[in-house]
Amino acid sequence: MSAIGVVEHPTRRPCDRCRHRKSRCIREPEKDNCAFCNLNGLECTFLHGPRPRKRTRKSPSTTEKIKRRRHSSPTPSTSGSVEEQTIADPINSRLDGTLGLELHLHSEYIGPAGYHEPELVDLRPSAMSPANHERSYPRRVNQFAAFITYPDKDSASEMQRINDLDRIEESIRPLGPTLVNLYFRIMHRTFPILDKGVFLEKYARSYREFSPPLLAAIYLVALDWKLFDRTLATASQTPDTKALENLAMRAMDDDLKRPKLSTLQAGLLLLQRMRSSHSTLPAQLLSLGQTLGIHIDCASWKIPEWEKGLRRRLAWALYMQDKWGVLVHGRPSLIRAQIDEDDGTSDWDVGPCTVNDFPEEATSEEENGDGGVDGHAGRAAFLQSIELTKIFSRIVSTFYSIGATKKGGLLERIGPSGAMSLAKPLVMELREWHAALPASLQLEPTPSLRLSTNGALHLSHMATELTIHRALLRVLTPDSAPSLRSAIRTAARARLTSAMKLMESFQPEHIQSFWGFAAAAQAALVGAFAGLLWATSPQMDEAAGYVEQLEKLRWVLQVRASAAPFAREALRMLHEEVGDLAAVKAATLRDP
Numbered sequence: 001m002s003a004i005g006v007v008e009h010p011t012r013r014p015c016d017r018c019r020h021r022k023s024r025c026i027r028e029p030e031k032d033n034c035a036f037c038n039l040n041g042l043e044c045t046f047l048h049g050p051r052p053r054k055r056t057r058k059s060p061s062t063t064e065k066i067k068r069r070r071h072s073s074p075t076p077s078t079s080g081s082v083e084e085q086t087i088a089d090p091i092n093s094r095l096d097g098t099l100g101l102e103l104h105l106h107s108e109y110i111g112p113a114g115y116h117e118p119e120l121v122d123l124r125p126s127a128m129s130p131a132n133h134e135r136s137y138p139r140r141v142n143q144f145a146a147f148i149t150y151p152d153k154d155s156a157s158e159m160q161r162i163n164d165l166d167r168i169e170e171s172i173r174p175l176g177p178t179l180v181n182l183y184f185r186i187m188h189r190t191f192p193i194l195d196k197g198v199f200l201e202k203y204a205r206s207y208r209e210f211s212p213p214l215l216a217a218i219y220l221v222a223l224d225w226k227l228f229d230r231t232l233a234t235a236s237q238t239p240d241t242k243a244l245e246n247l248a249m250r251a252m253d254d255d256l257k258r259p260k261l262s263t264l265q266a267g268l269l270l271l272q273r274m275r276s277s278h279s280t281l282p283a284q285l286l287s288l289g290q291t292l293g294i295h296i297d298c299a300s301w302k303i304p305e306w307e308k309g310l311r312r313r314l315a316w317a318l319y320m321q322d323k324w325g326v327l328v329h330g331r332p333s334l335i336r337a338q339i340d341e342d343d344g345t346s347d348w349d350v351g352p353c354t355v356n357d358f359p360e361e362a363t364s365e366e367e368n369g370d371g372g373v374d375g376h377a378g379r380a381a382f383l384q385s386i387e388l389t390k391i392f393s394r395i396v397s398t399f400y401s402i403g404a405t406k407k408g409g410l411l412e413r414i415g416p417s418g419a420m421s422l423a424k425p426l427v428m429e430l431r432e433w434h435a436a437l438p439a440s441l442q443l444e445p446t447p448s449l450r451l452s453t454n455g456a457l458h459l460s461h462m463a464t465e466l467t468i469h470r471a472l473l474r475v476l477t478p479d480s481a482p483s484l485r486s487a488i489r490t491a492a493r494a495r496l497t498s499a500m501k502l503m504e505s506f507q508p509e510h511i512q513s514f515w516g517f518a519a520a521a522q523a524a525l526v527g528a529f530a531g532l533l534w535a536t537s538p539q540m541d542e543a544a545g546y547v548e549q550l551e552k553l554r555w556v557l558q559v560r561a562s563a564a565p566f567a568r569e570a571l572r573m574l575h576e577e578v579g580d581l582a583a584v585k586a587a588t589l590r591d592p
Contacts, residue, residue, distance in 0.1 A: 015044040094198055099141065099303050100261035100292050100311075101198070103209055104158075107139065107147040109293035121146045141301035145293065152258045164212035164251045171247070172219050172239045176207065178231050179222040185372030186228065187221050190453045190514045191272070192382060193265050193317050195310050196360055211255050213266035216248035221269055224565070225512075228371050245273070252281075259288045261314065268317055272517050282325050286334050289318050295335075297349045309357030313382075315350040320389045324518035326396050327463065327525065333393065353386055355379065373451045373513060377440045381453045384433075384441060385460065391429050392464045398422055399471035411475050416484050419475045423468050430465060443505060455510030456519055462499050463522035466529045469495050473532055492533060499526045500549060503556045511564045520569035524577060527553050527570075531578040550578060 014025035015034055026035040027044075037044045095101055110116045121138040140146040152158065169176060180203060184196055202209040223241055226232035248270060255263045267285040274281070289295060294315045298308050322335045335348055358379050399419070404410040411419055441454050469492045476485055503526065527550055534546035554574065560567040 013046060015046060017042065017044070094201070094304070094306070097302070097304055098307050099139070099147065099301070101307065102149075102260070104152045105149050106152060106258040106260050107149045107293075108291050109296070110138075110146045110148060111290075116148070118144075118146050141298070141303060145296055145301065147293065150258070157254075160254060161212060162208060164247065164254070165208050165210065165215060168212055168216045168219070168244065168247060168251075169207050171244055175232065175235070175239070176219070178229055179219045182225055182229050182232070183218050183222040186225050186451060187269075187514055189373040189375045189378035190381060191269075191317065191516070192358060192379060193268055193310075193314050195306055198306075211260065211262040211266060212251035213248045213255050213270065214262045216244055216251065217266045217269035220244055220248065220273060224273070228512075245270075256284065256288065259291055261292060261310070264289055264292065264294065264314055264318065268314075268321060271321060272514075274517070282321055282329070283334060285318060286322055289315070294318060295348050295350060297351045299351050306359050309359060312351055312353045312357050316353045316386045319348070319350070320385060321517070323389045323393045323396070324460075324516075324521075326400070327467075328518050328521045332402070333396065353383060355383070371449050371451075373453055374440070378453055380438060381441055381457050384437065385457060388433060388457075388460055388464060391426065391433060392460075392467065394429075395426050395464065395467050395471075398426065399468070411471075416472065416475050416477075416480050416488065419472055420484070420488070423472060426468060430461070430468075434461060443502075443510075445507070450509060451513040452507075452509045453513045455506045455513065456515045458502060459515075459519060459522050462495075462502050463518075463525050465495055466499060466525055470525075470529055470532060473536060476536070489533070489536075492529075496526070496530055496533065496546075496549060499529070500552060500556075503553065506560070508563070511560050511567075515564070515566045519566035520573060523557065523566065523570035524573035527574040528577050550574075 015037060017037060018025035018034060027033070031038070033042070033044050099107055110118055110121065112118070121140060136148050136150045138146055139149050152161075172179060180200070184200075188194060188196060207215060219239070220241060223232075223239065223244075226235075226238060232238065248266070252263075252266060252270065255266065264285060267281055267288070271279075271281060271285075294311060298311050301308065319335055322333055325331065326333050336346055360375075398404065399411065399422070402409075414422070441457060443454055443458055469488075472488045473492055476488060503523065530546045530549045530553065534543050534550075537543035537546065554571065557567045557571045557574070561571055
């Protein structure tokens with residue numbers, strides 16, 4: 001017994017000092033003191049018992065974590081700066097080593113043509129003193145690619161960021177977790193530009209770990225499907241989407257000063273809802289993506305594997321936004337068209353997006369059906385959309401570039417026969433793409449309690465076909481050979497008939513799914529194509545048939561407009577584009 005006095009000599013327990021040091025307590029036989037206490041001339045004491053063991057509990061689900069966080073959601077503190085509060089949050093280990101996902105840092109890619117010399121990056125003072133990163137410091141991700149990383153506080157207000165997040169969260173409270181769950185059930189499975197695991201783990205901790213425009217964009221997108229959640233569908237009052245959208249766009253301007261992957265994600269999501277053709281945000285996002293190095297192959301970078309997959313998905317989503325923007329905005333693409341040619345001059349060097357870039361495995365919800373989109377089919381549709389967009393890009397660069405369409409340009413020089421020769425390999429590519437579609441992406445009846453993105457995919461395919469035939473119609477002249485004219489117009493009429501059948505075939509599970517920013521323009525293109533055939537018809541009877549097709553298209557869109565925002569927008573665009581050709585026809589008949 002020790003001098004302090006313990007009722008029972010605890011031969012098997014570590015003494016107080018060894019327990020405090022968390023070291024092994026070694027005690028020789030017939031000696032009261034352990035080796036450590038004996039060496040230091042101390043006496044072993046056993047006044048403190050062992051700490052109570054924590055009960056091992058099953059790790060709560062993501063939904064449970066979110067609910068717990070909601071009950072103790074952070075409010076503005078009366079002491080300490082906002083930055084201190086947010087930096088003190090625990091860091092998710094999955095974020096260690098990431099490049100574009102740090103909460104208080106943003107990075108800028110060092111391009112080979114910039115004034116920065118990549119060879120000197122490692123000689124910068126901040127690179128040689130990595131512990132003192134007060135302003136900026138370089139980061140080399142492989143032998144050829146490097147970034148400069150900046151602290152956010154030098155470019156934008158952290159206080160403003162937190163205030164924006166609090167306002168966004170307050171505007172939807174207490175529906176945040178419900179909206180996030182709805183987003184990942186529907187939108188994410190078709191447009192996978194987030195890492196679900198990282199997002200949900202951060203969201204379970206605090207909404208303050210996000211950029212304001214991204215959080216607002218996710219809430220906004222999810223609200224478009226509010227009828228697919230019982231809580232939202234029966235809520236007495238739903239959030240003001242217009243006010244939330246205005247706040248998101250204002251916050252987006254702030255976020256562009258400190259660009260991260262989340263800024264690009266937010267911009268892409270917001271563009272899926274924006275209906276204005278005058279927005280310069282697509283060009284801003286492309287510039288932002290290049291700042292983040294999204295256009296570079298990241299396969300050999302020193303970043304987590306899941307971030308590599310995320311970057312590839314984001315890059316190709318940005319690529320599709322740029323390419324289909326040609327149809328929506330009528331402006332030239334900003335990404336070089338011939339990305340598949342290995343000629344050594346391309347500035348788009350993104351690796352192919354494959355199933356390996358989707359690390360999420362199907363959950364039990366996806367397997368059993370939850371009223372959302374099938375995860376496997378959604379990811380397959382995303383990959384097929386990339387390949388289809390590449391073909392669309394080649395068609396546009398061949399037939400719609402300034403050099404091809406100007407007076408004396410390529411199309412005028414080669415004439416209709418030359419244009420037909422250019423079109424044939426592109427038509428074959430489209431046929432091969434369509435023939436290779438898996439059964440899960442066909443326009444067949446979908447399983448019950450499922451939404452289907454297949455309608456949007458097939459509309460994109462039809463718009464790509466019409467883009468070829470529209471170019472061939474435009475190149476015809478009064479001097480064109482009658483046989484060639486007849487062949488081109490016959491093929492065009494067949495495509496219009498197929499397009500009308502496709503528009504009529506869309507079922508509720510297609511209409512209610514995600515369609516993307518270009519869907520309205522693609523639907524309106526069907527009407528514009530009919531209008532072009534009408535305007536170039538050699539006979540009145542043929543022209544009358546196209547008027548009937550246009551009126552039929554209006555009806556198809558009208559009966560779907562209440563359920564599909566893209567159909568409402570397509571109706572507006574169609575009216576602006578072709579007006580009322582039925583009235584024109586009647587006037588022509590009255591006054592021949």
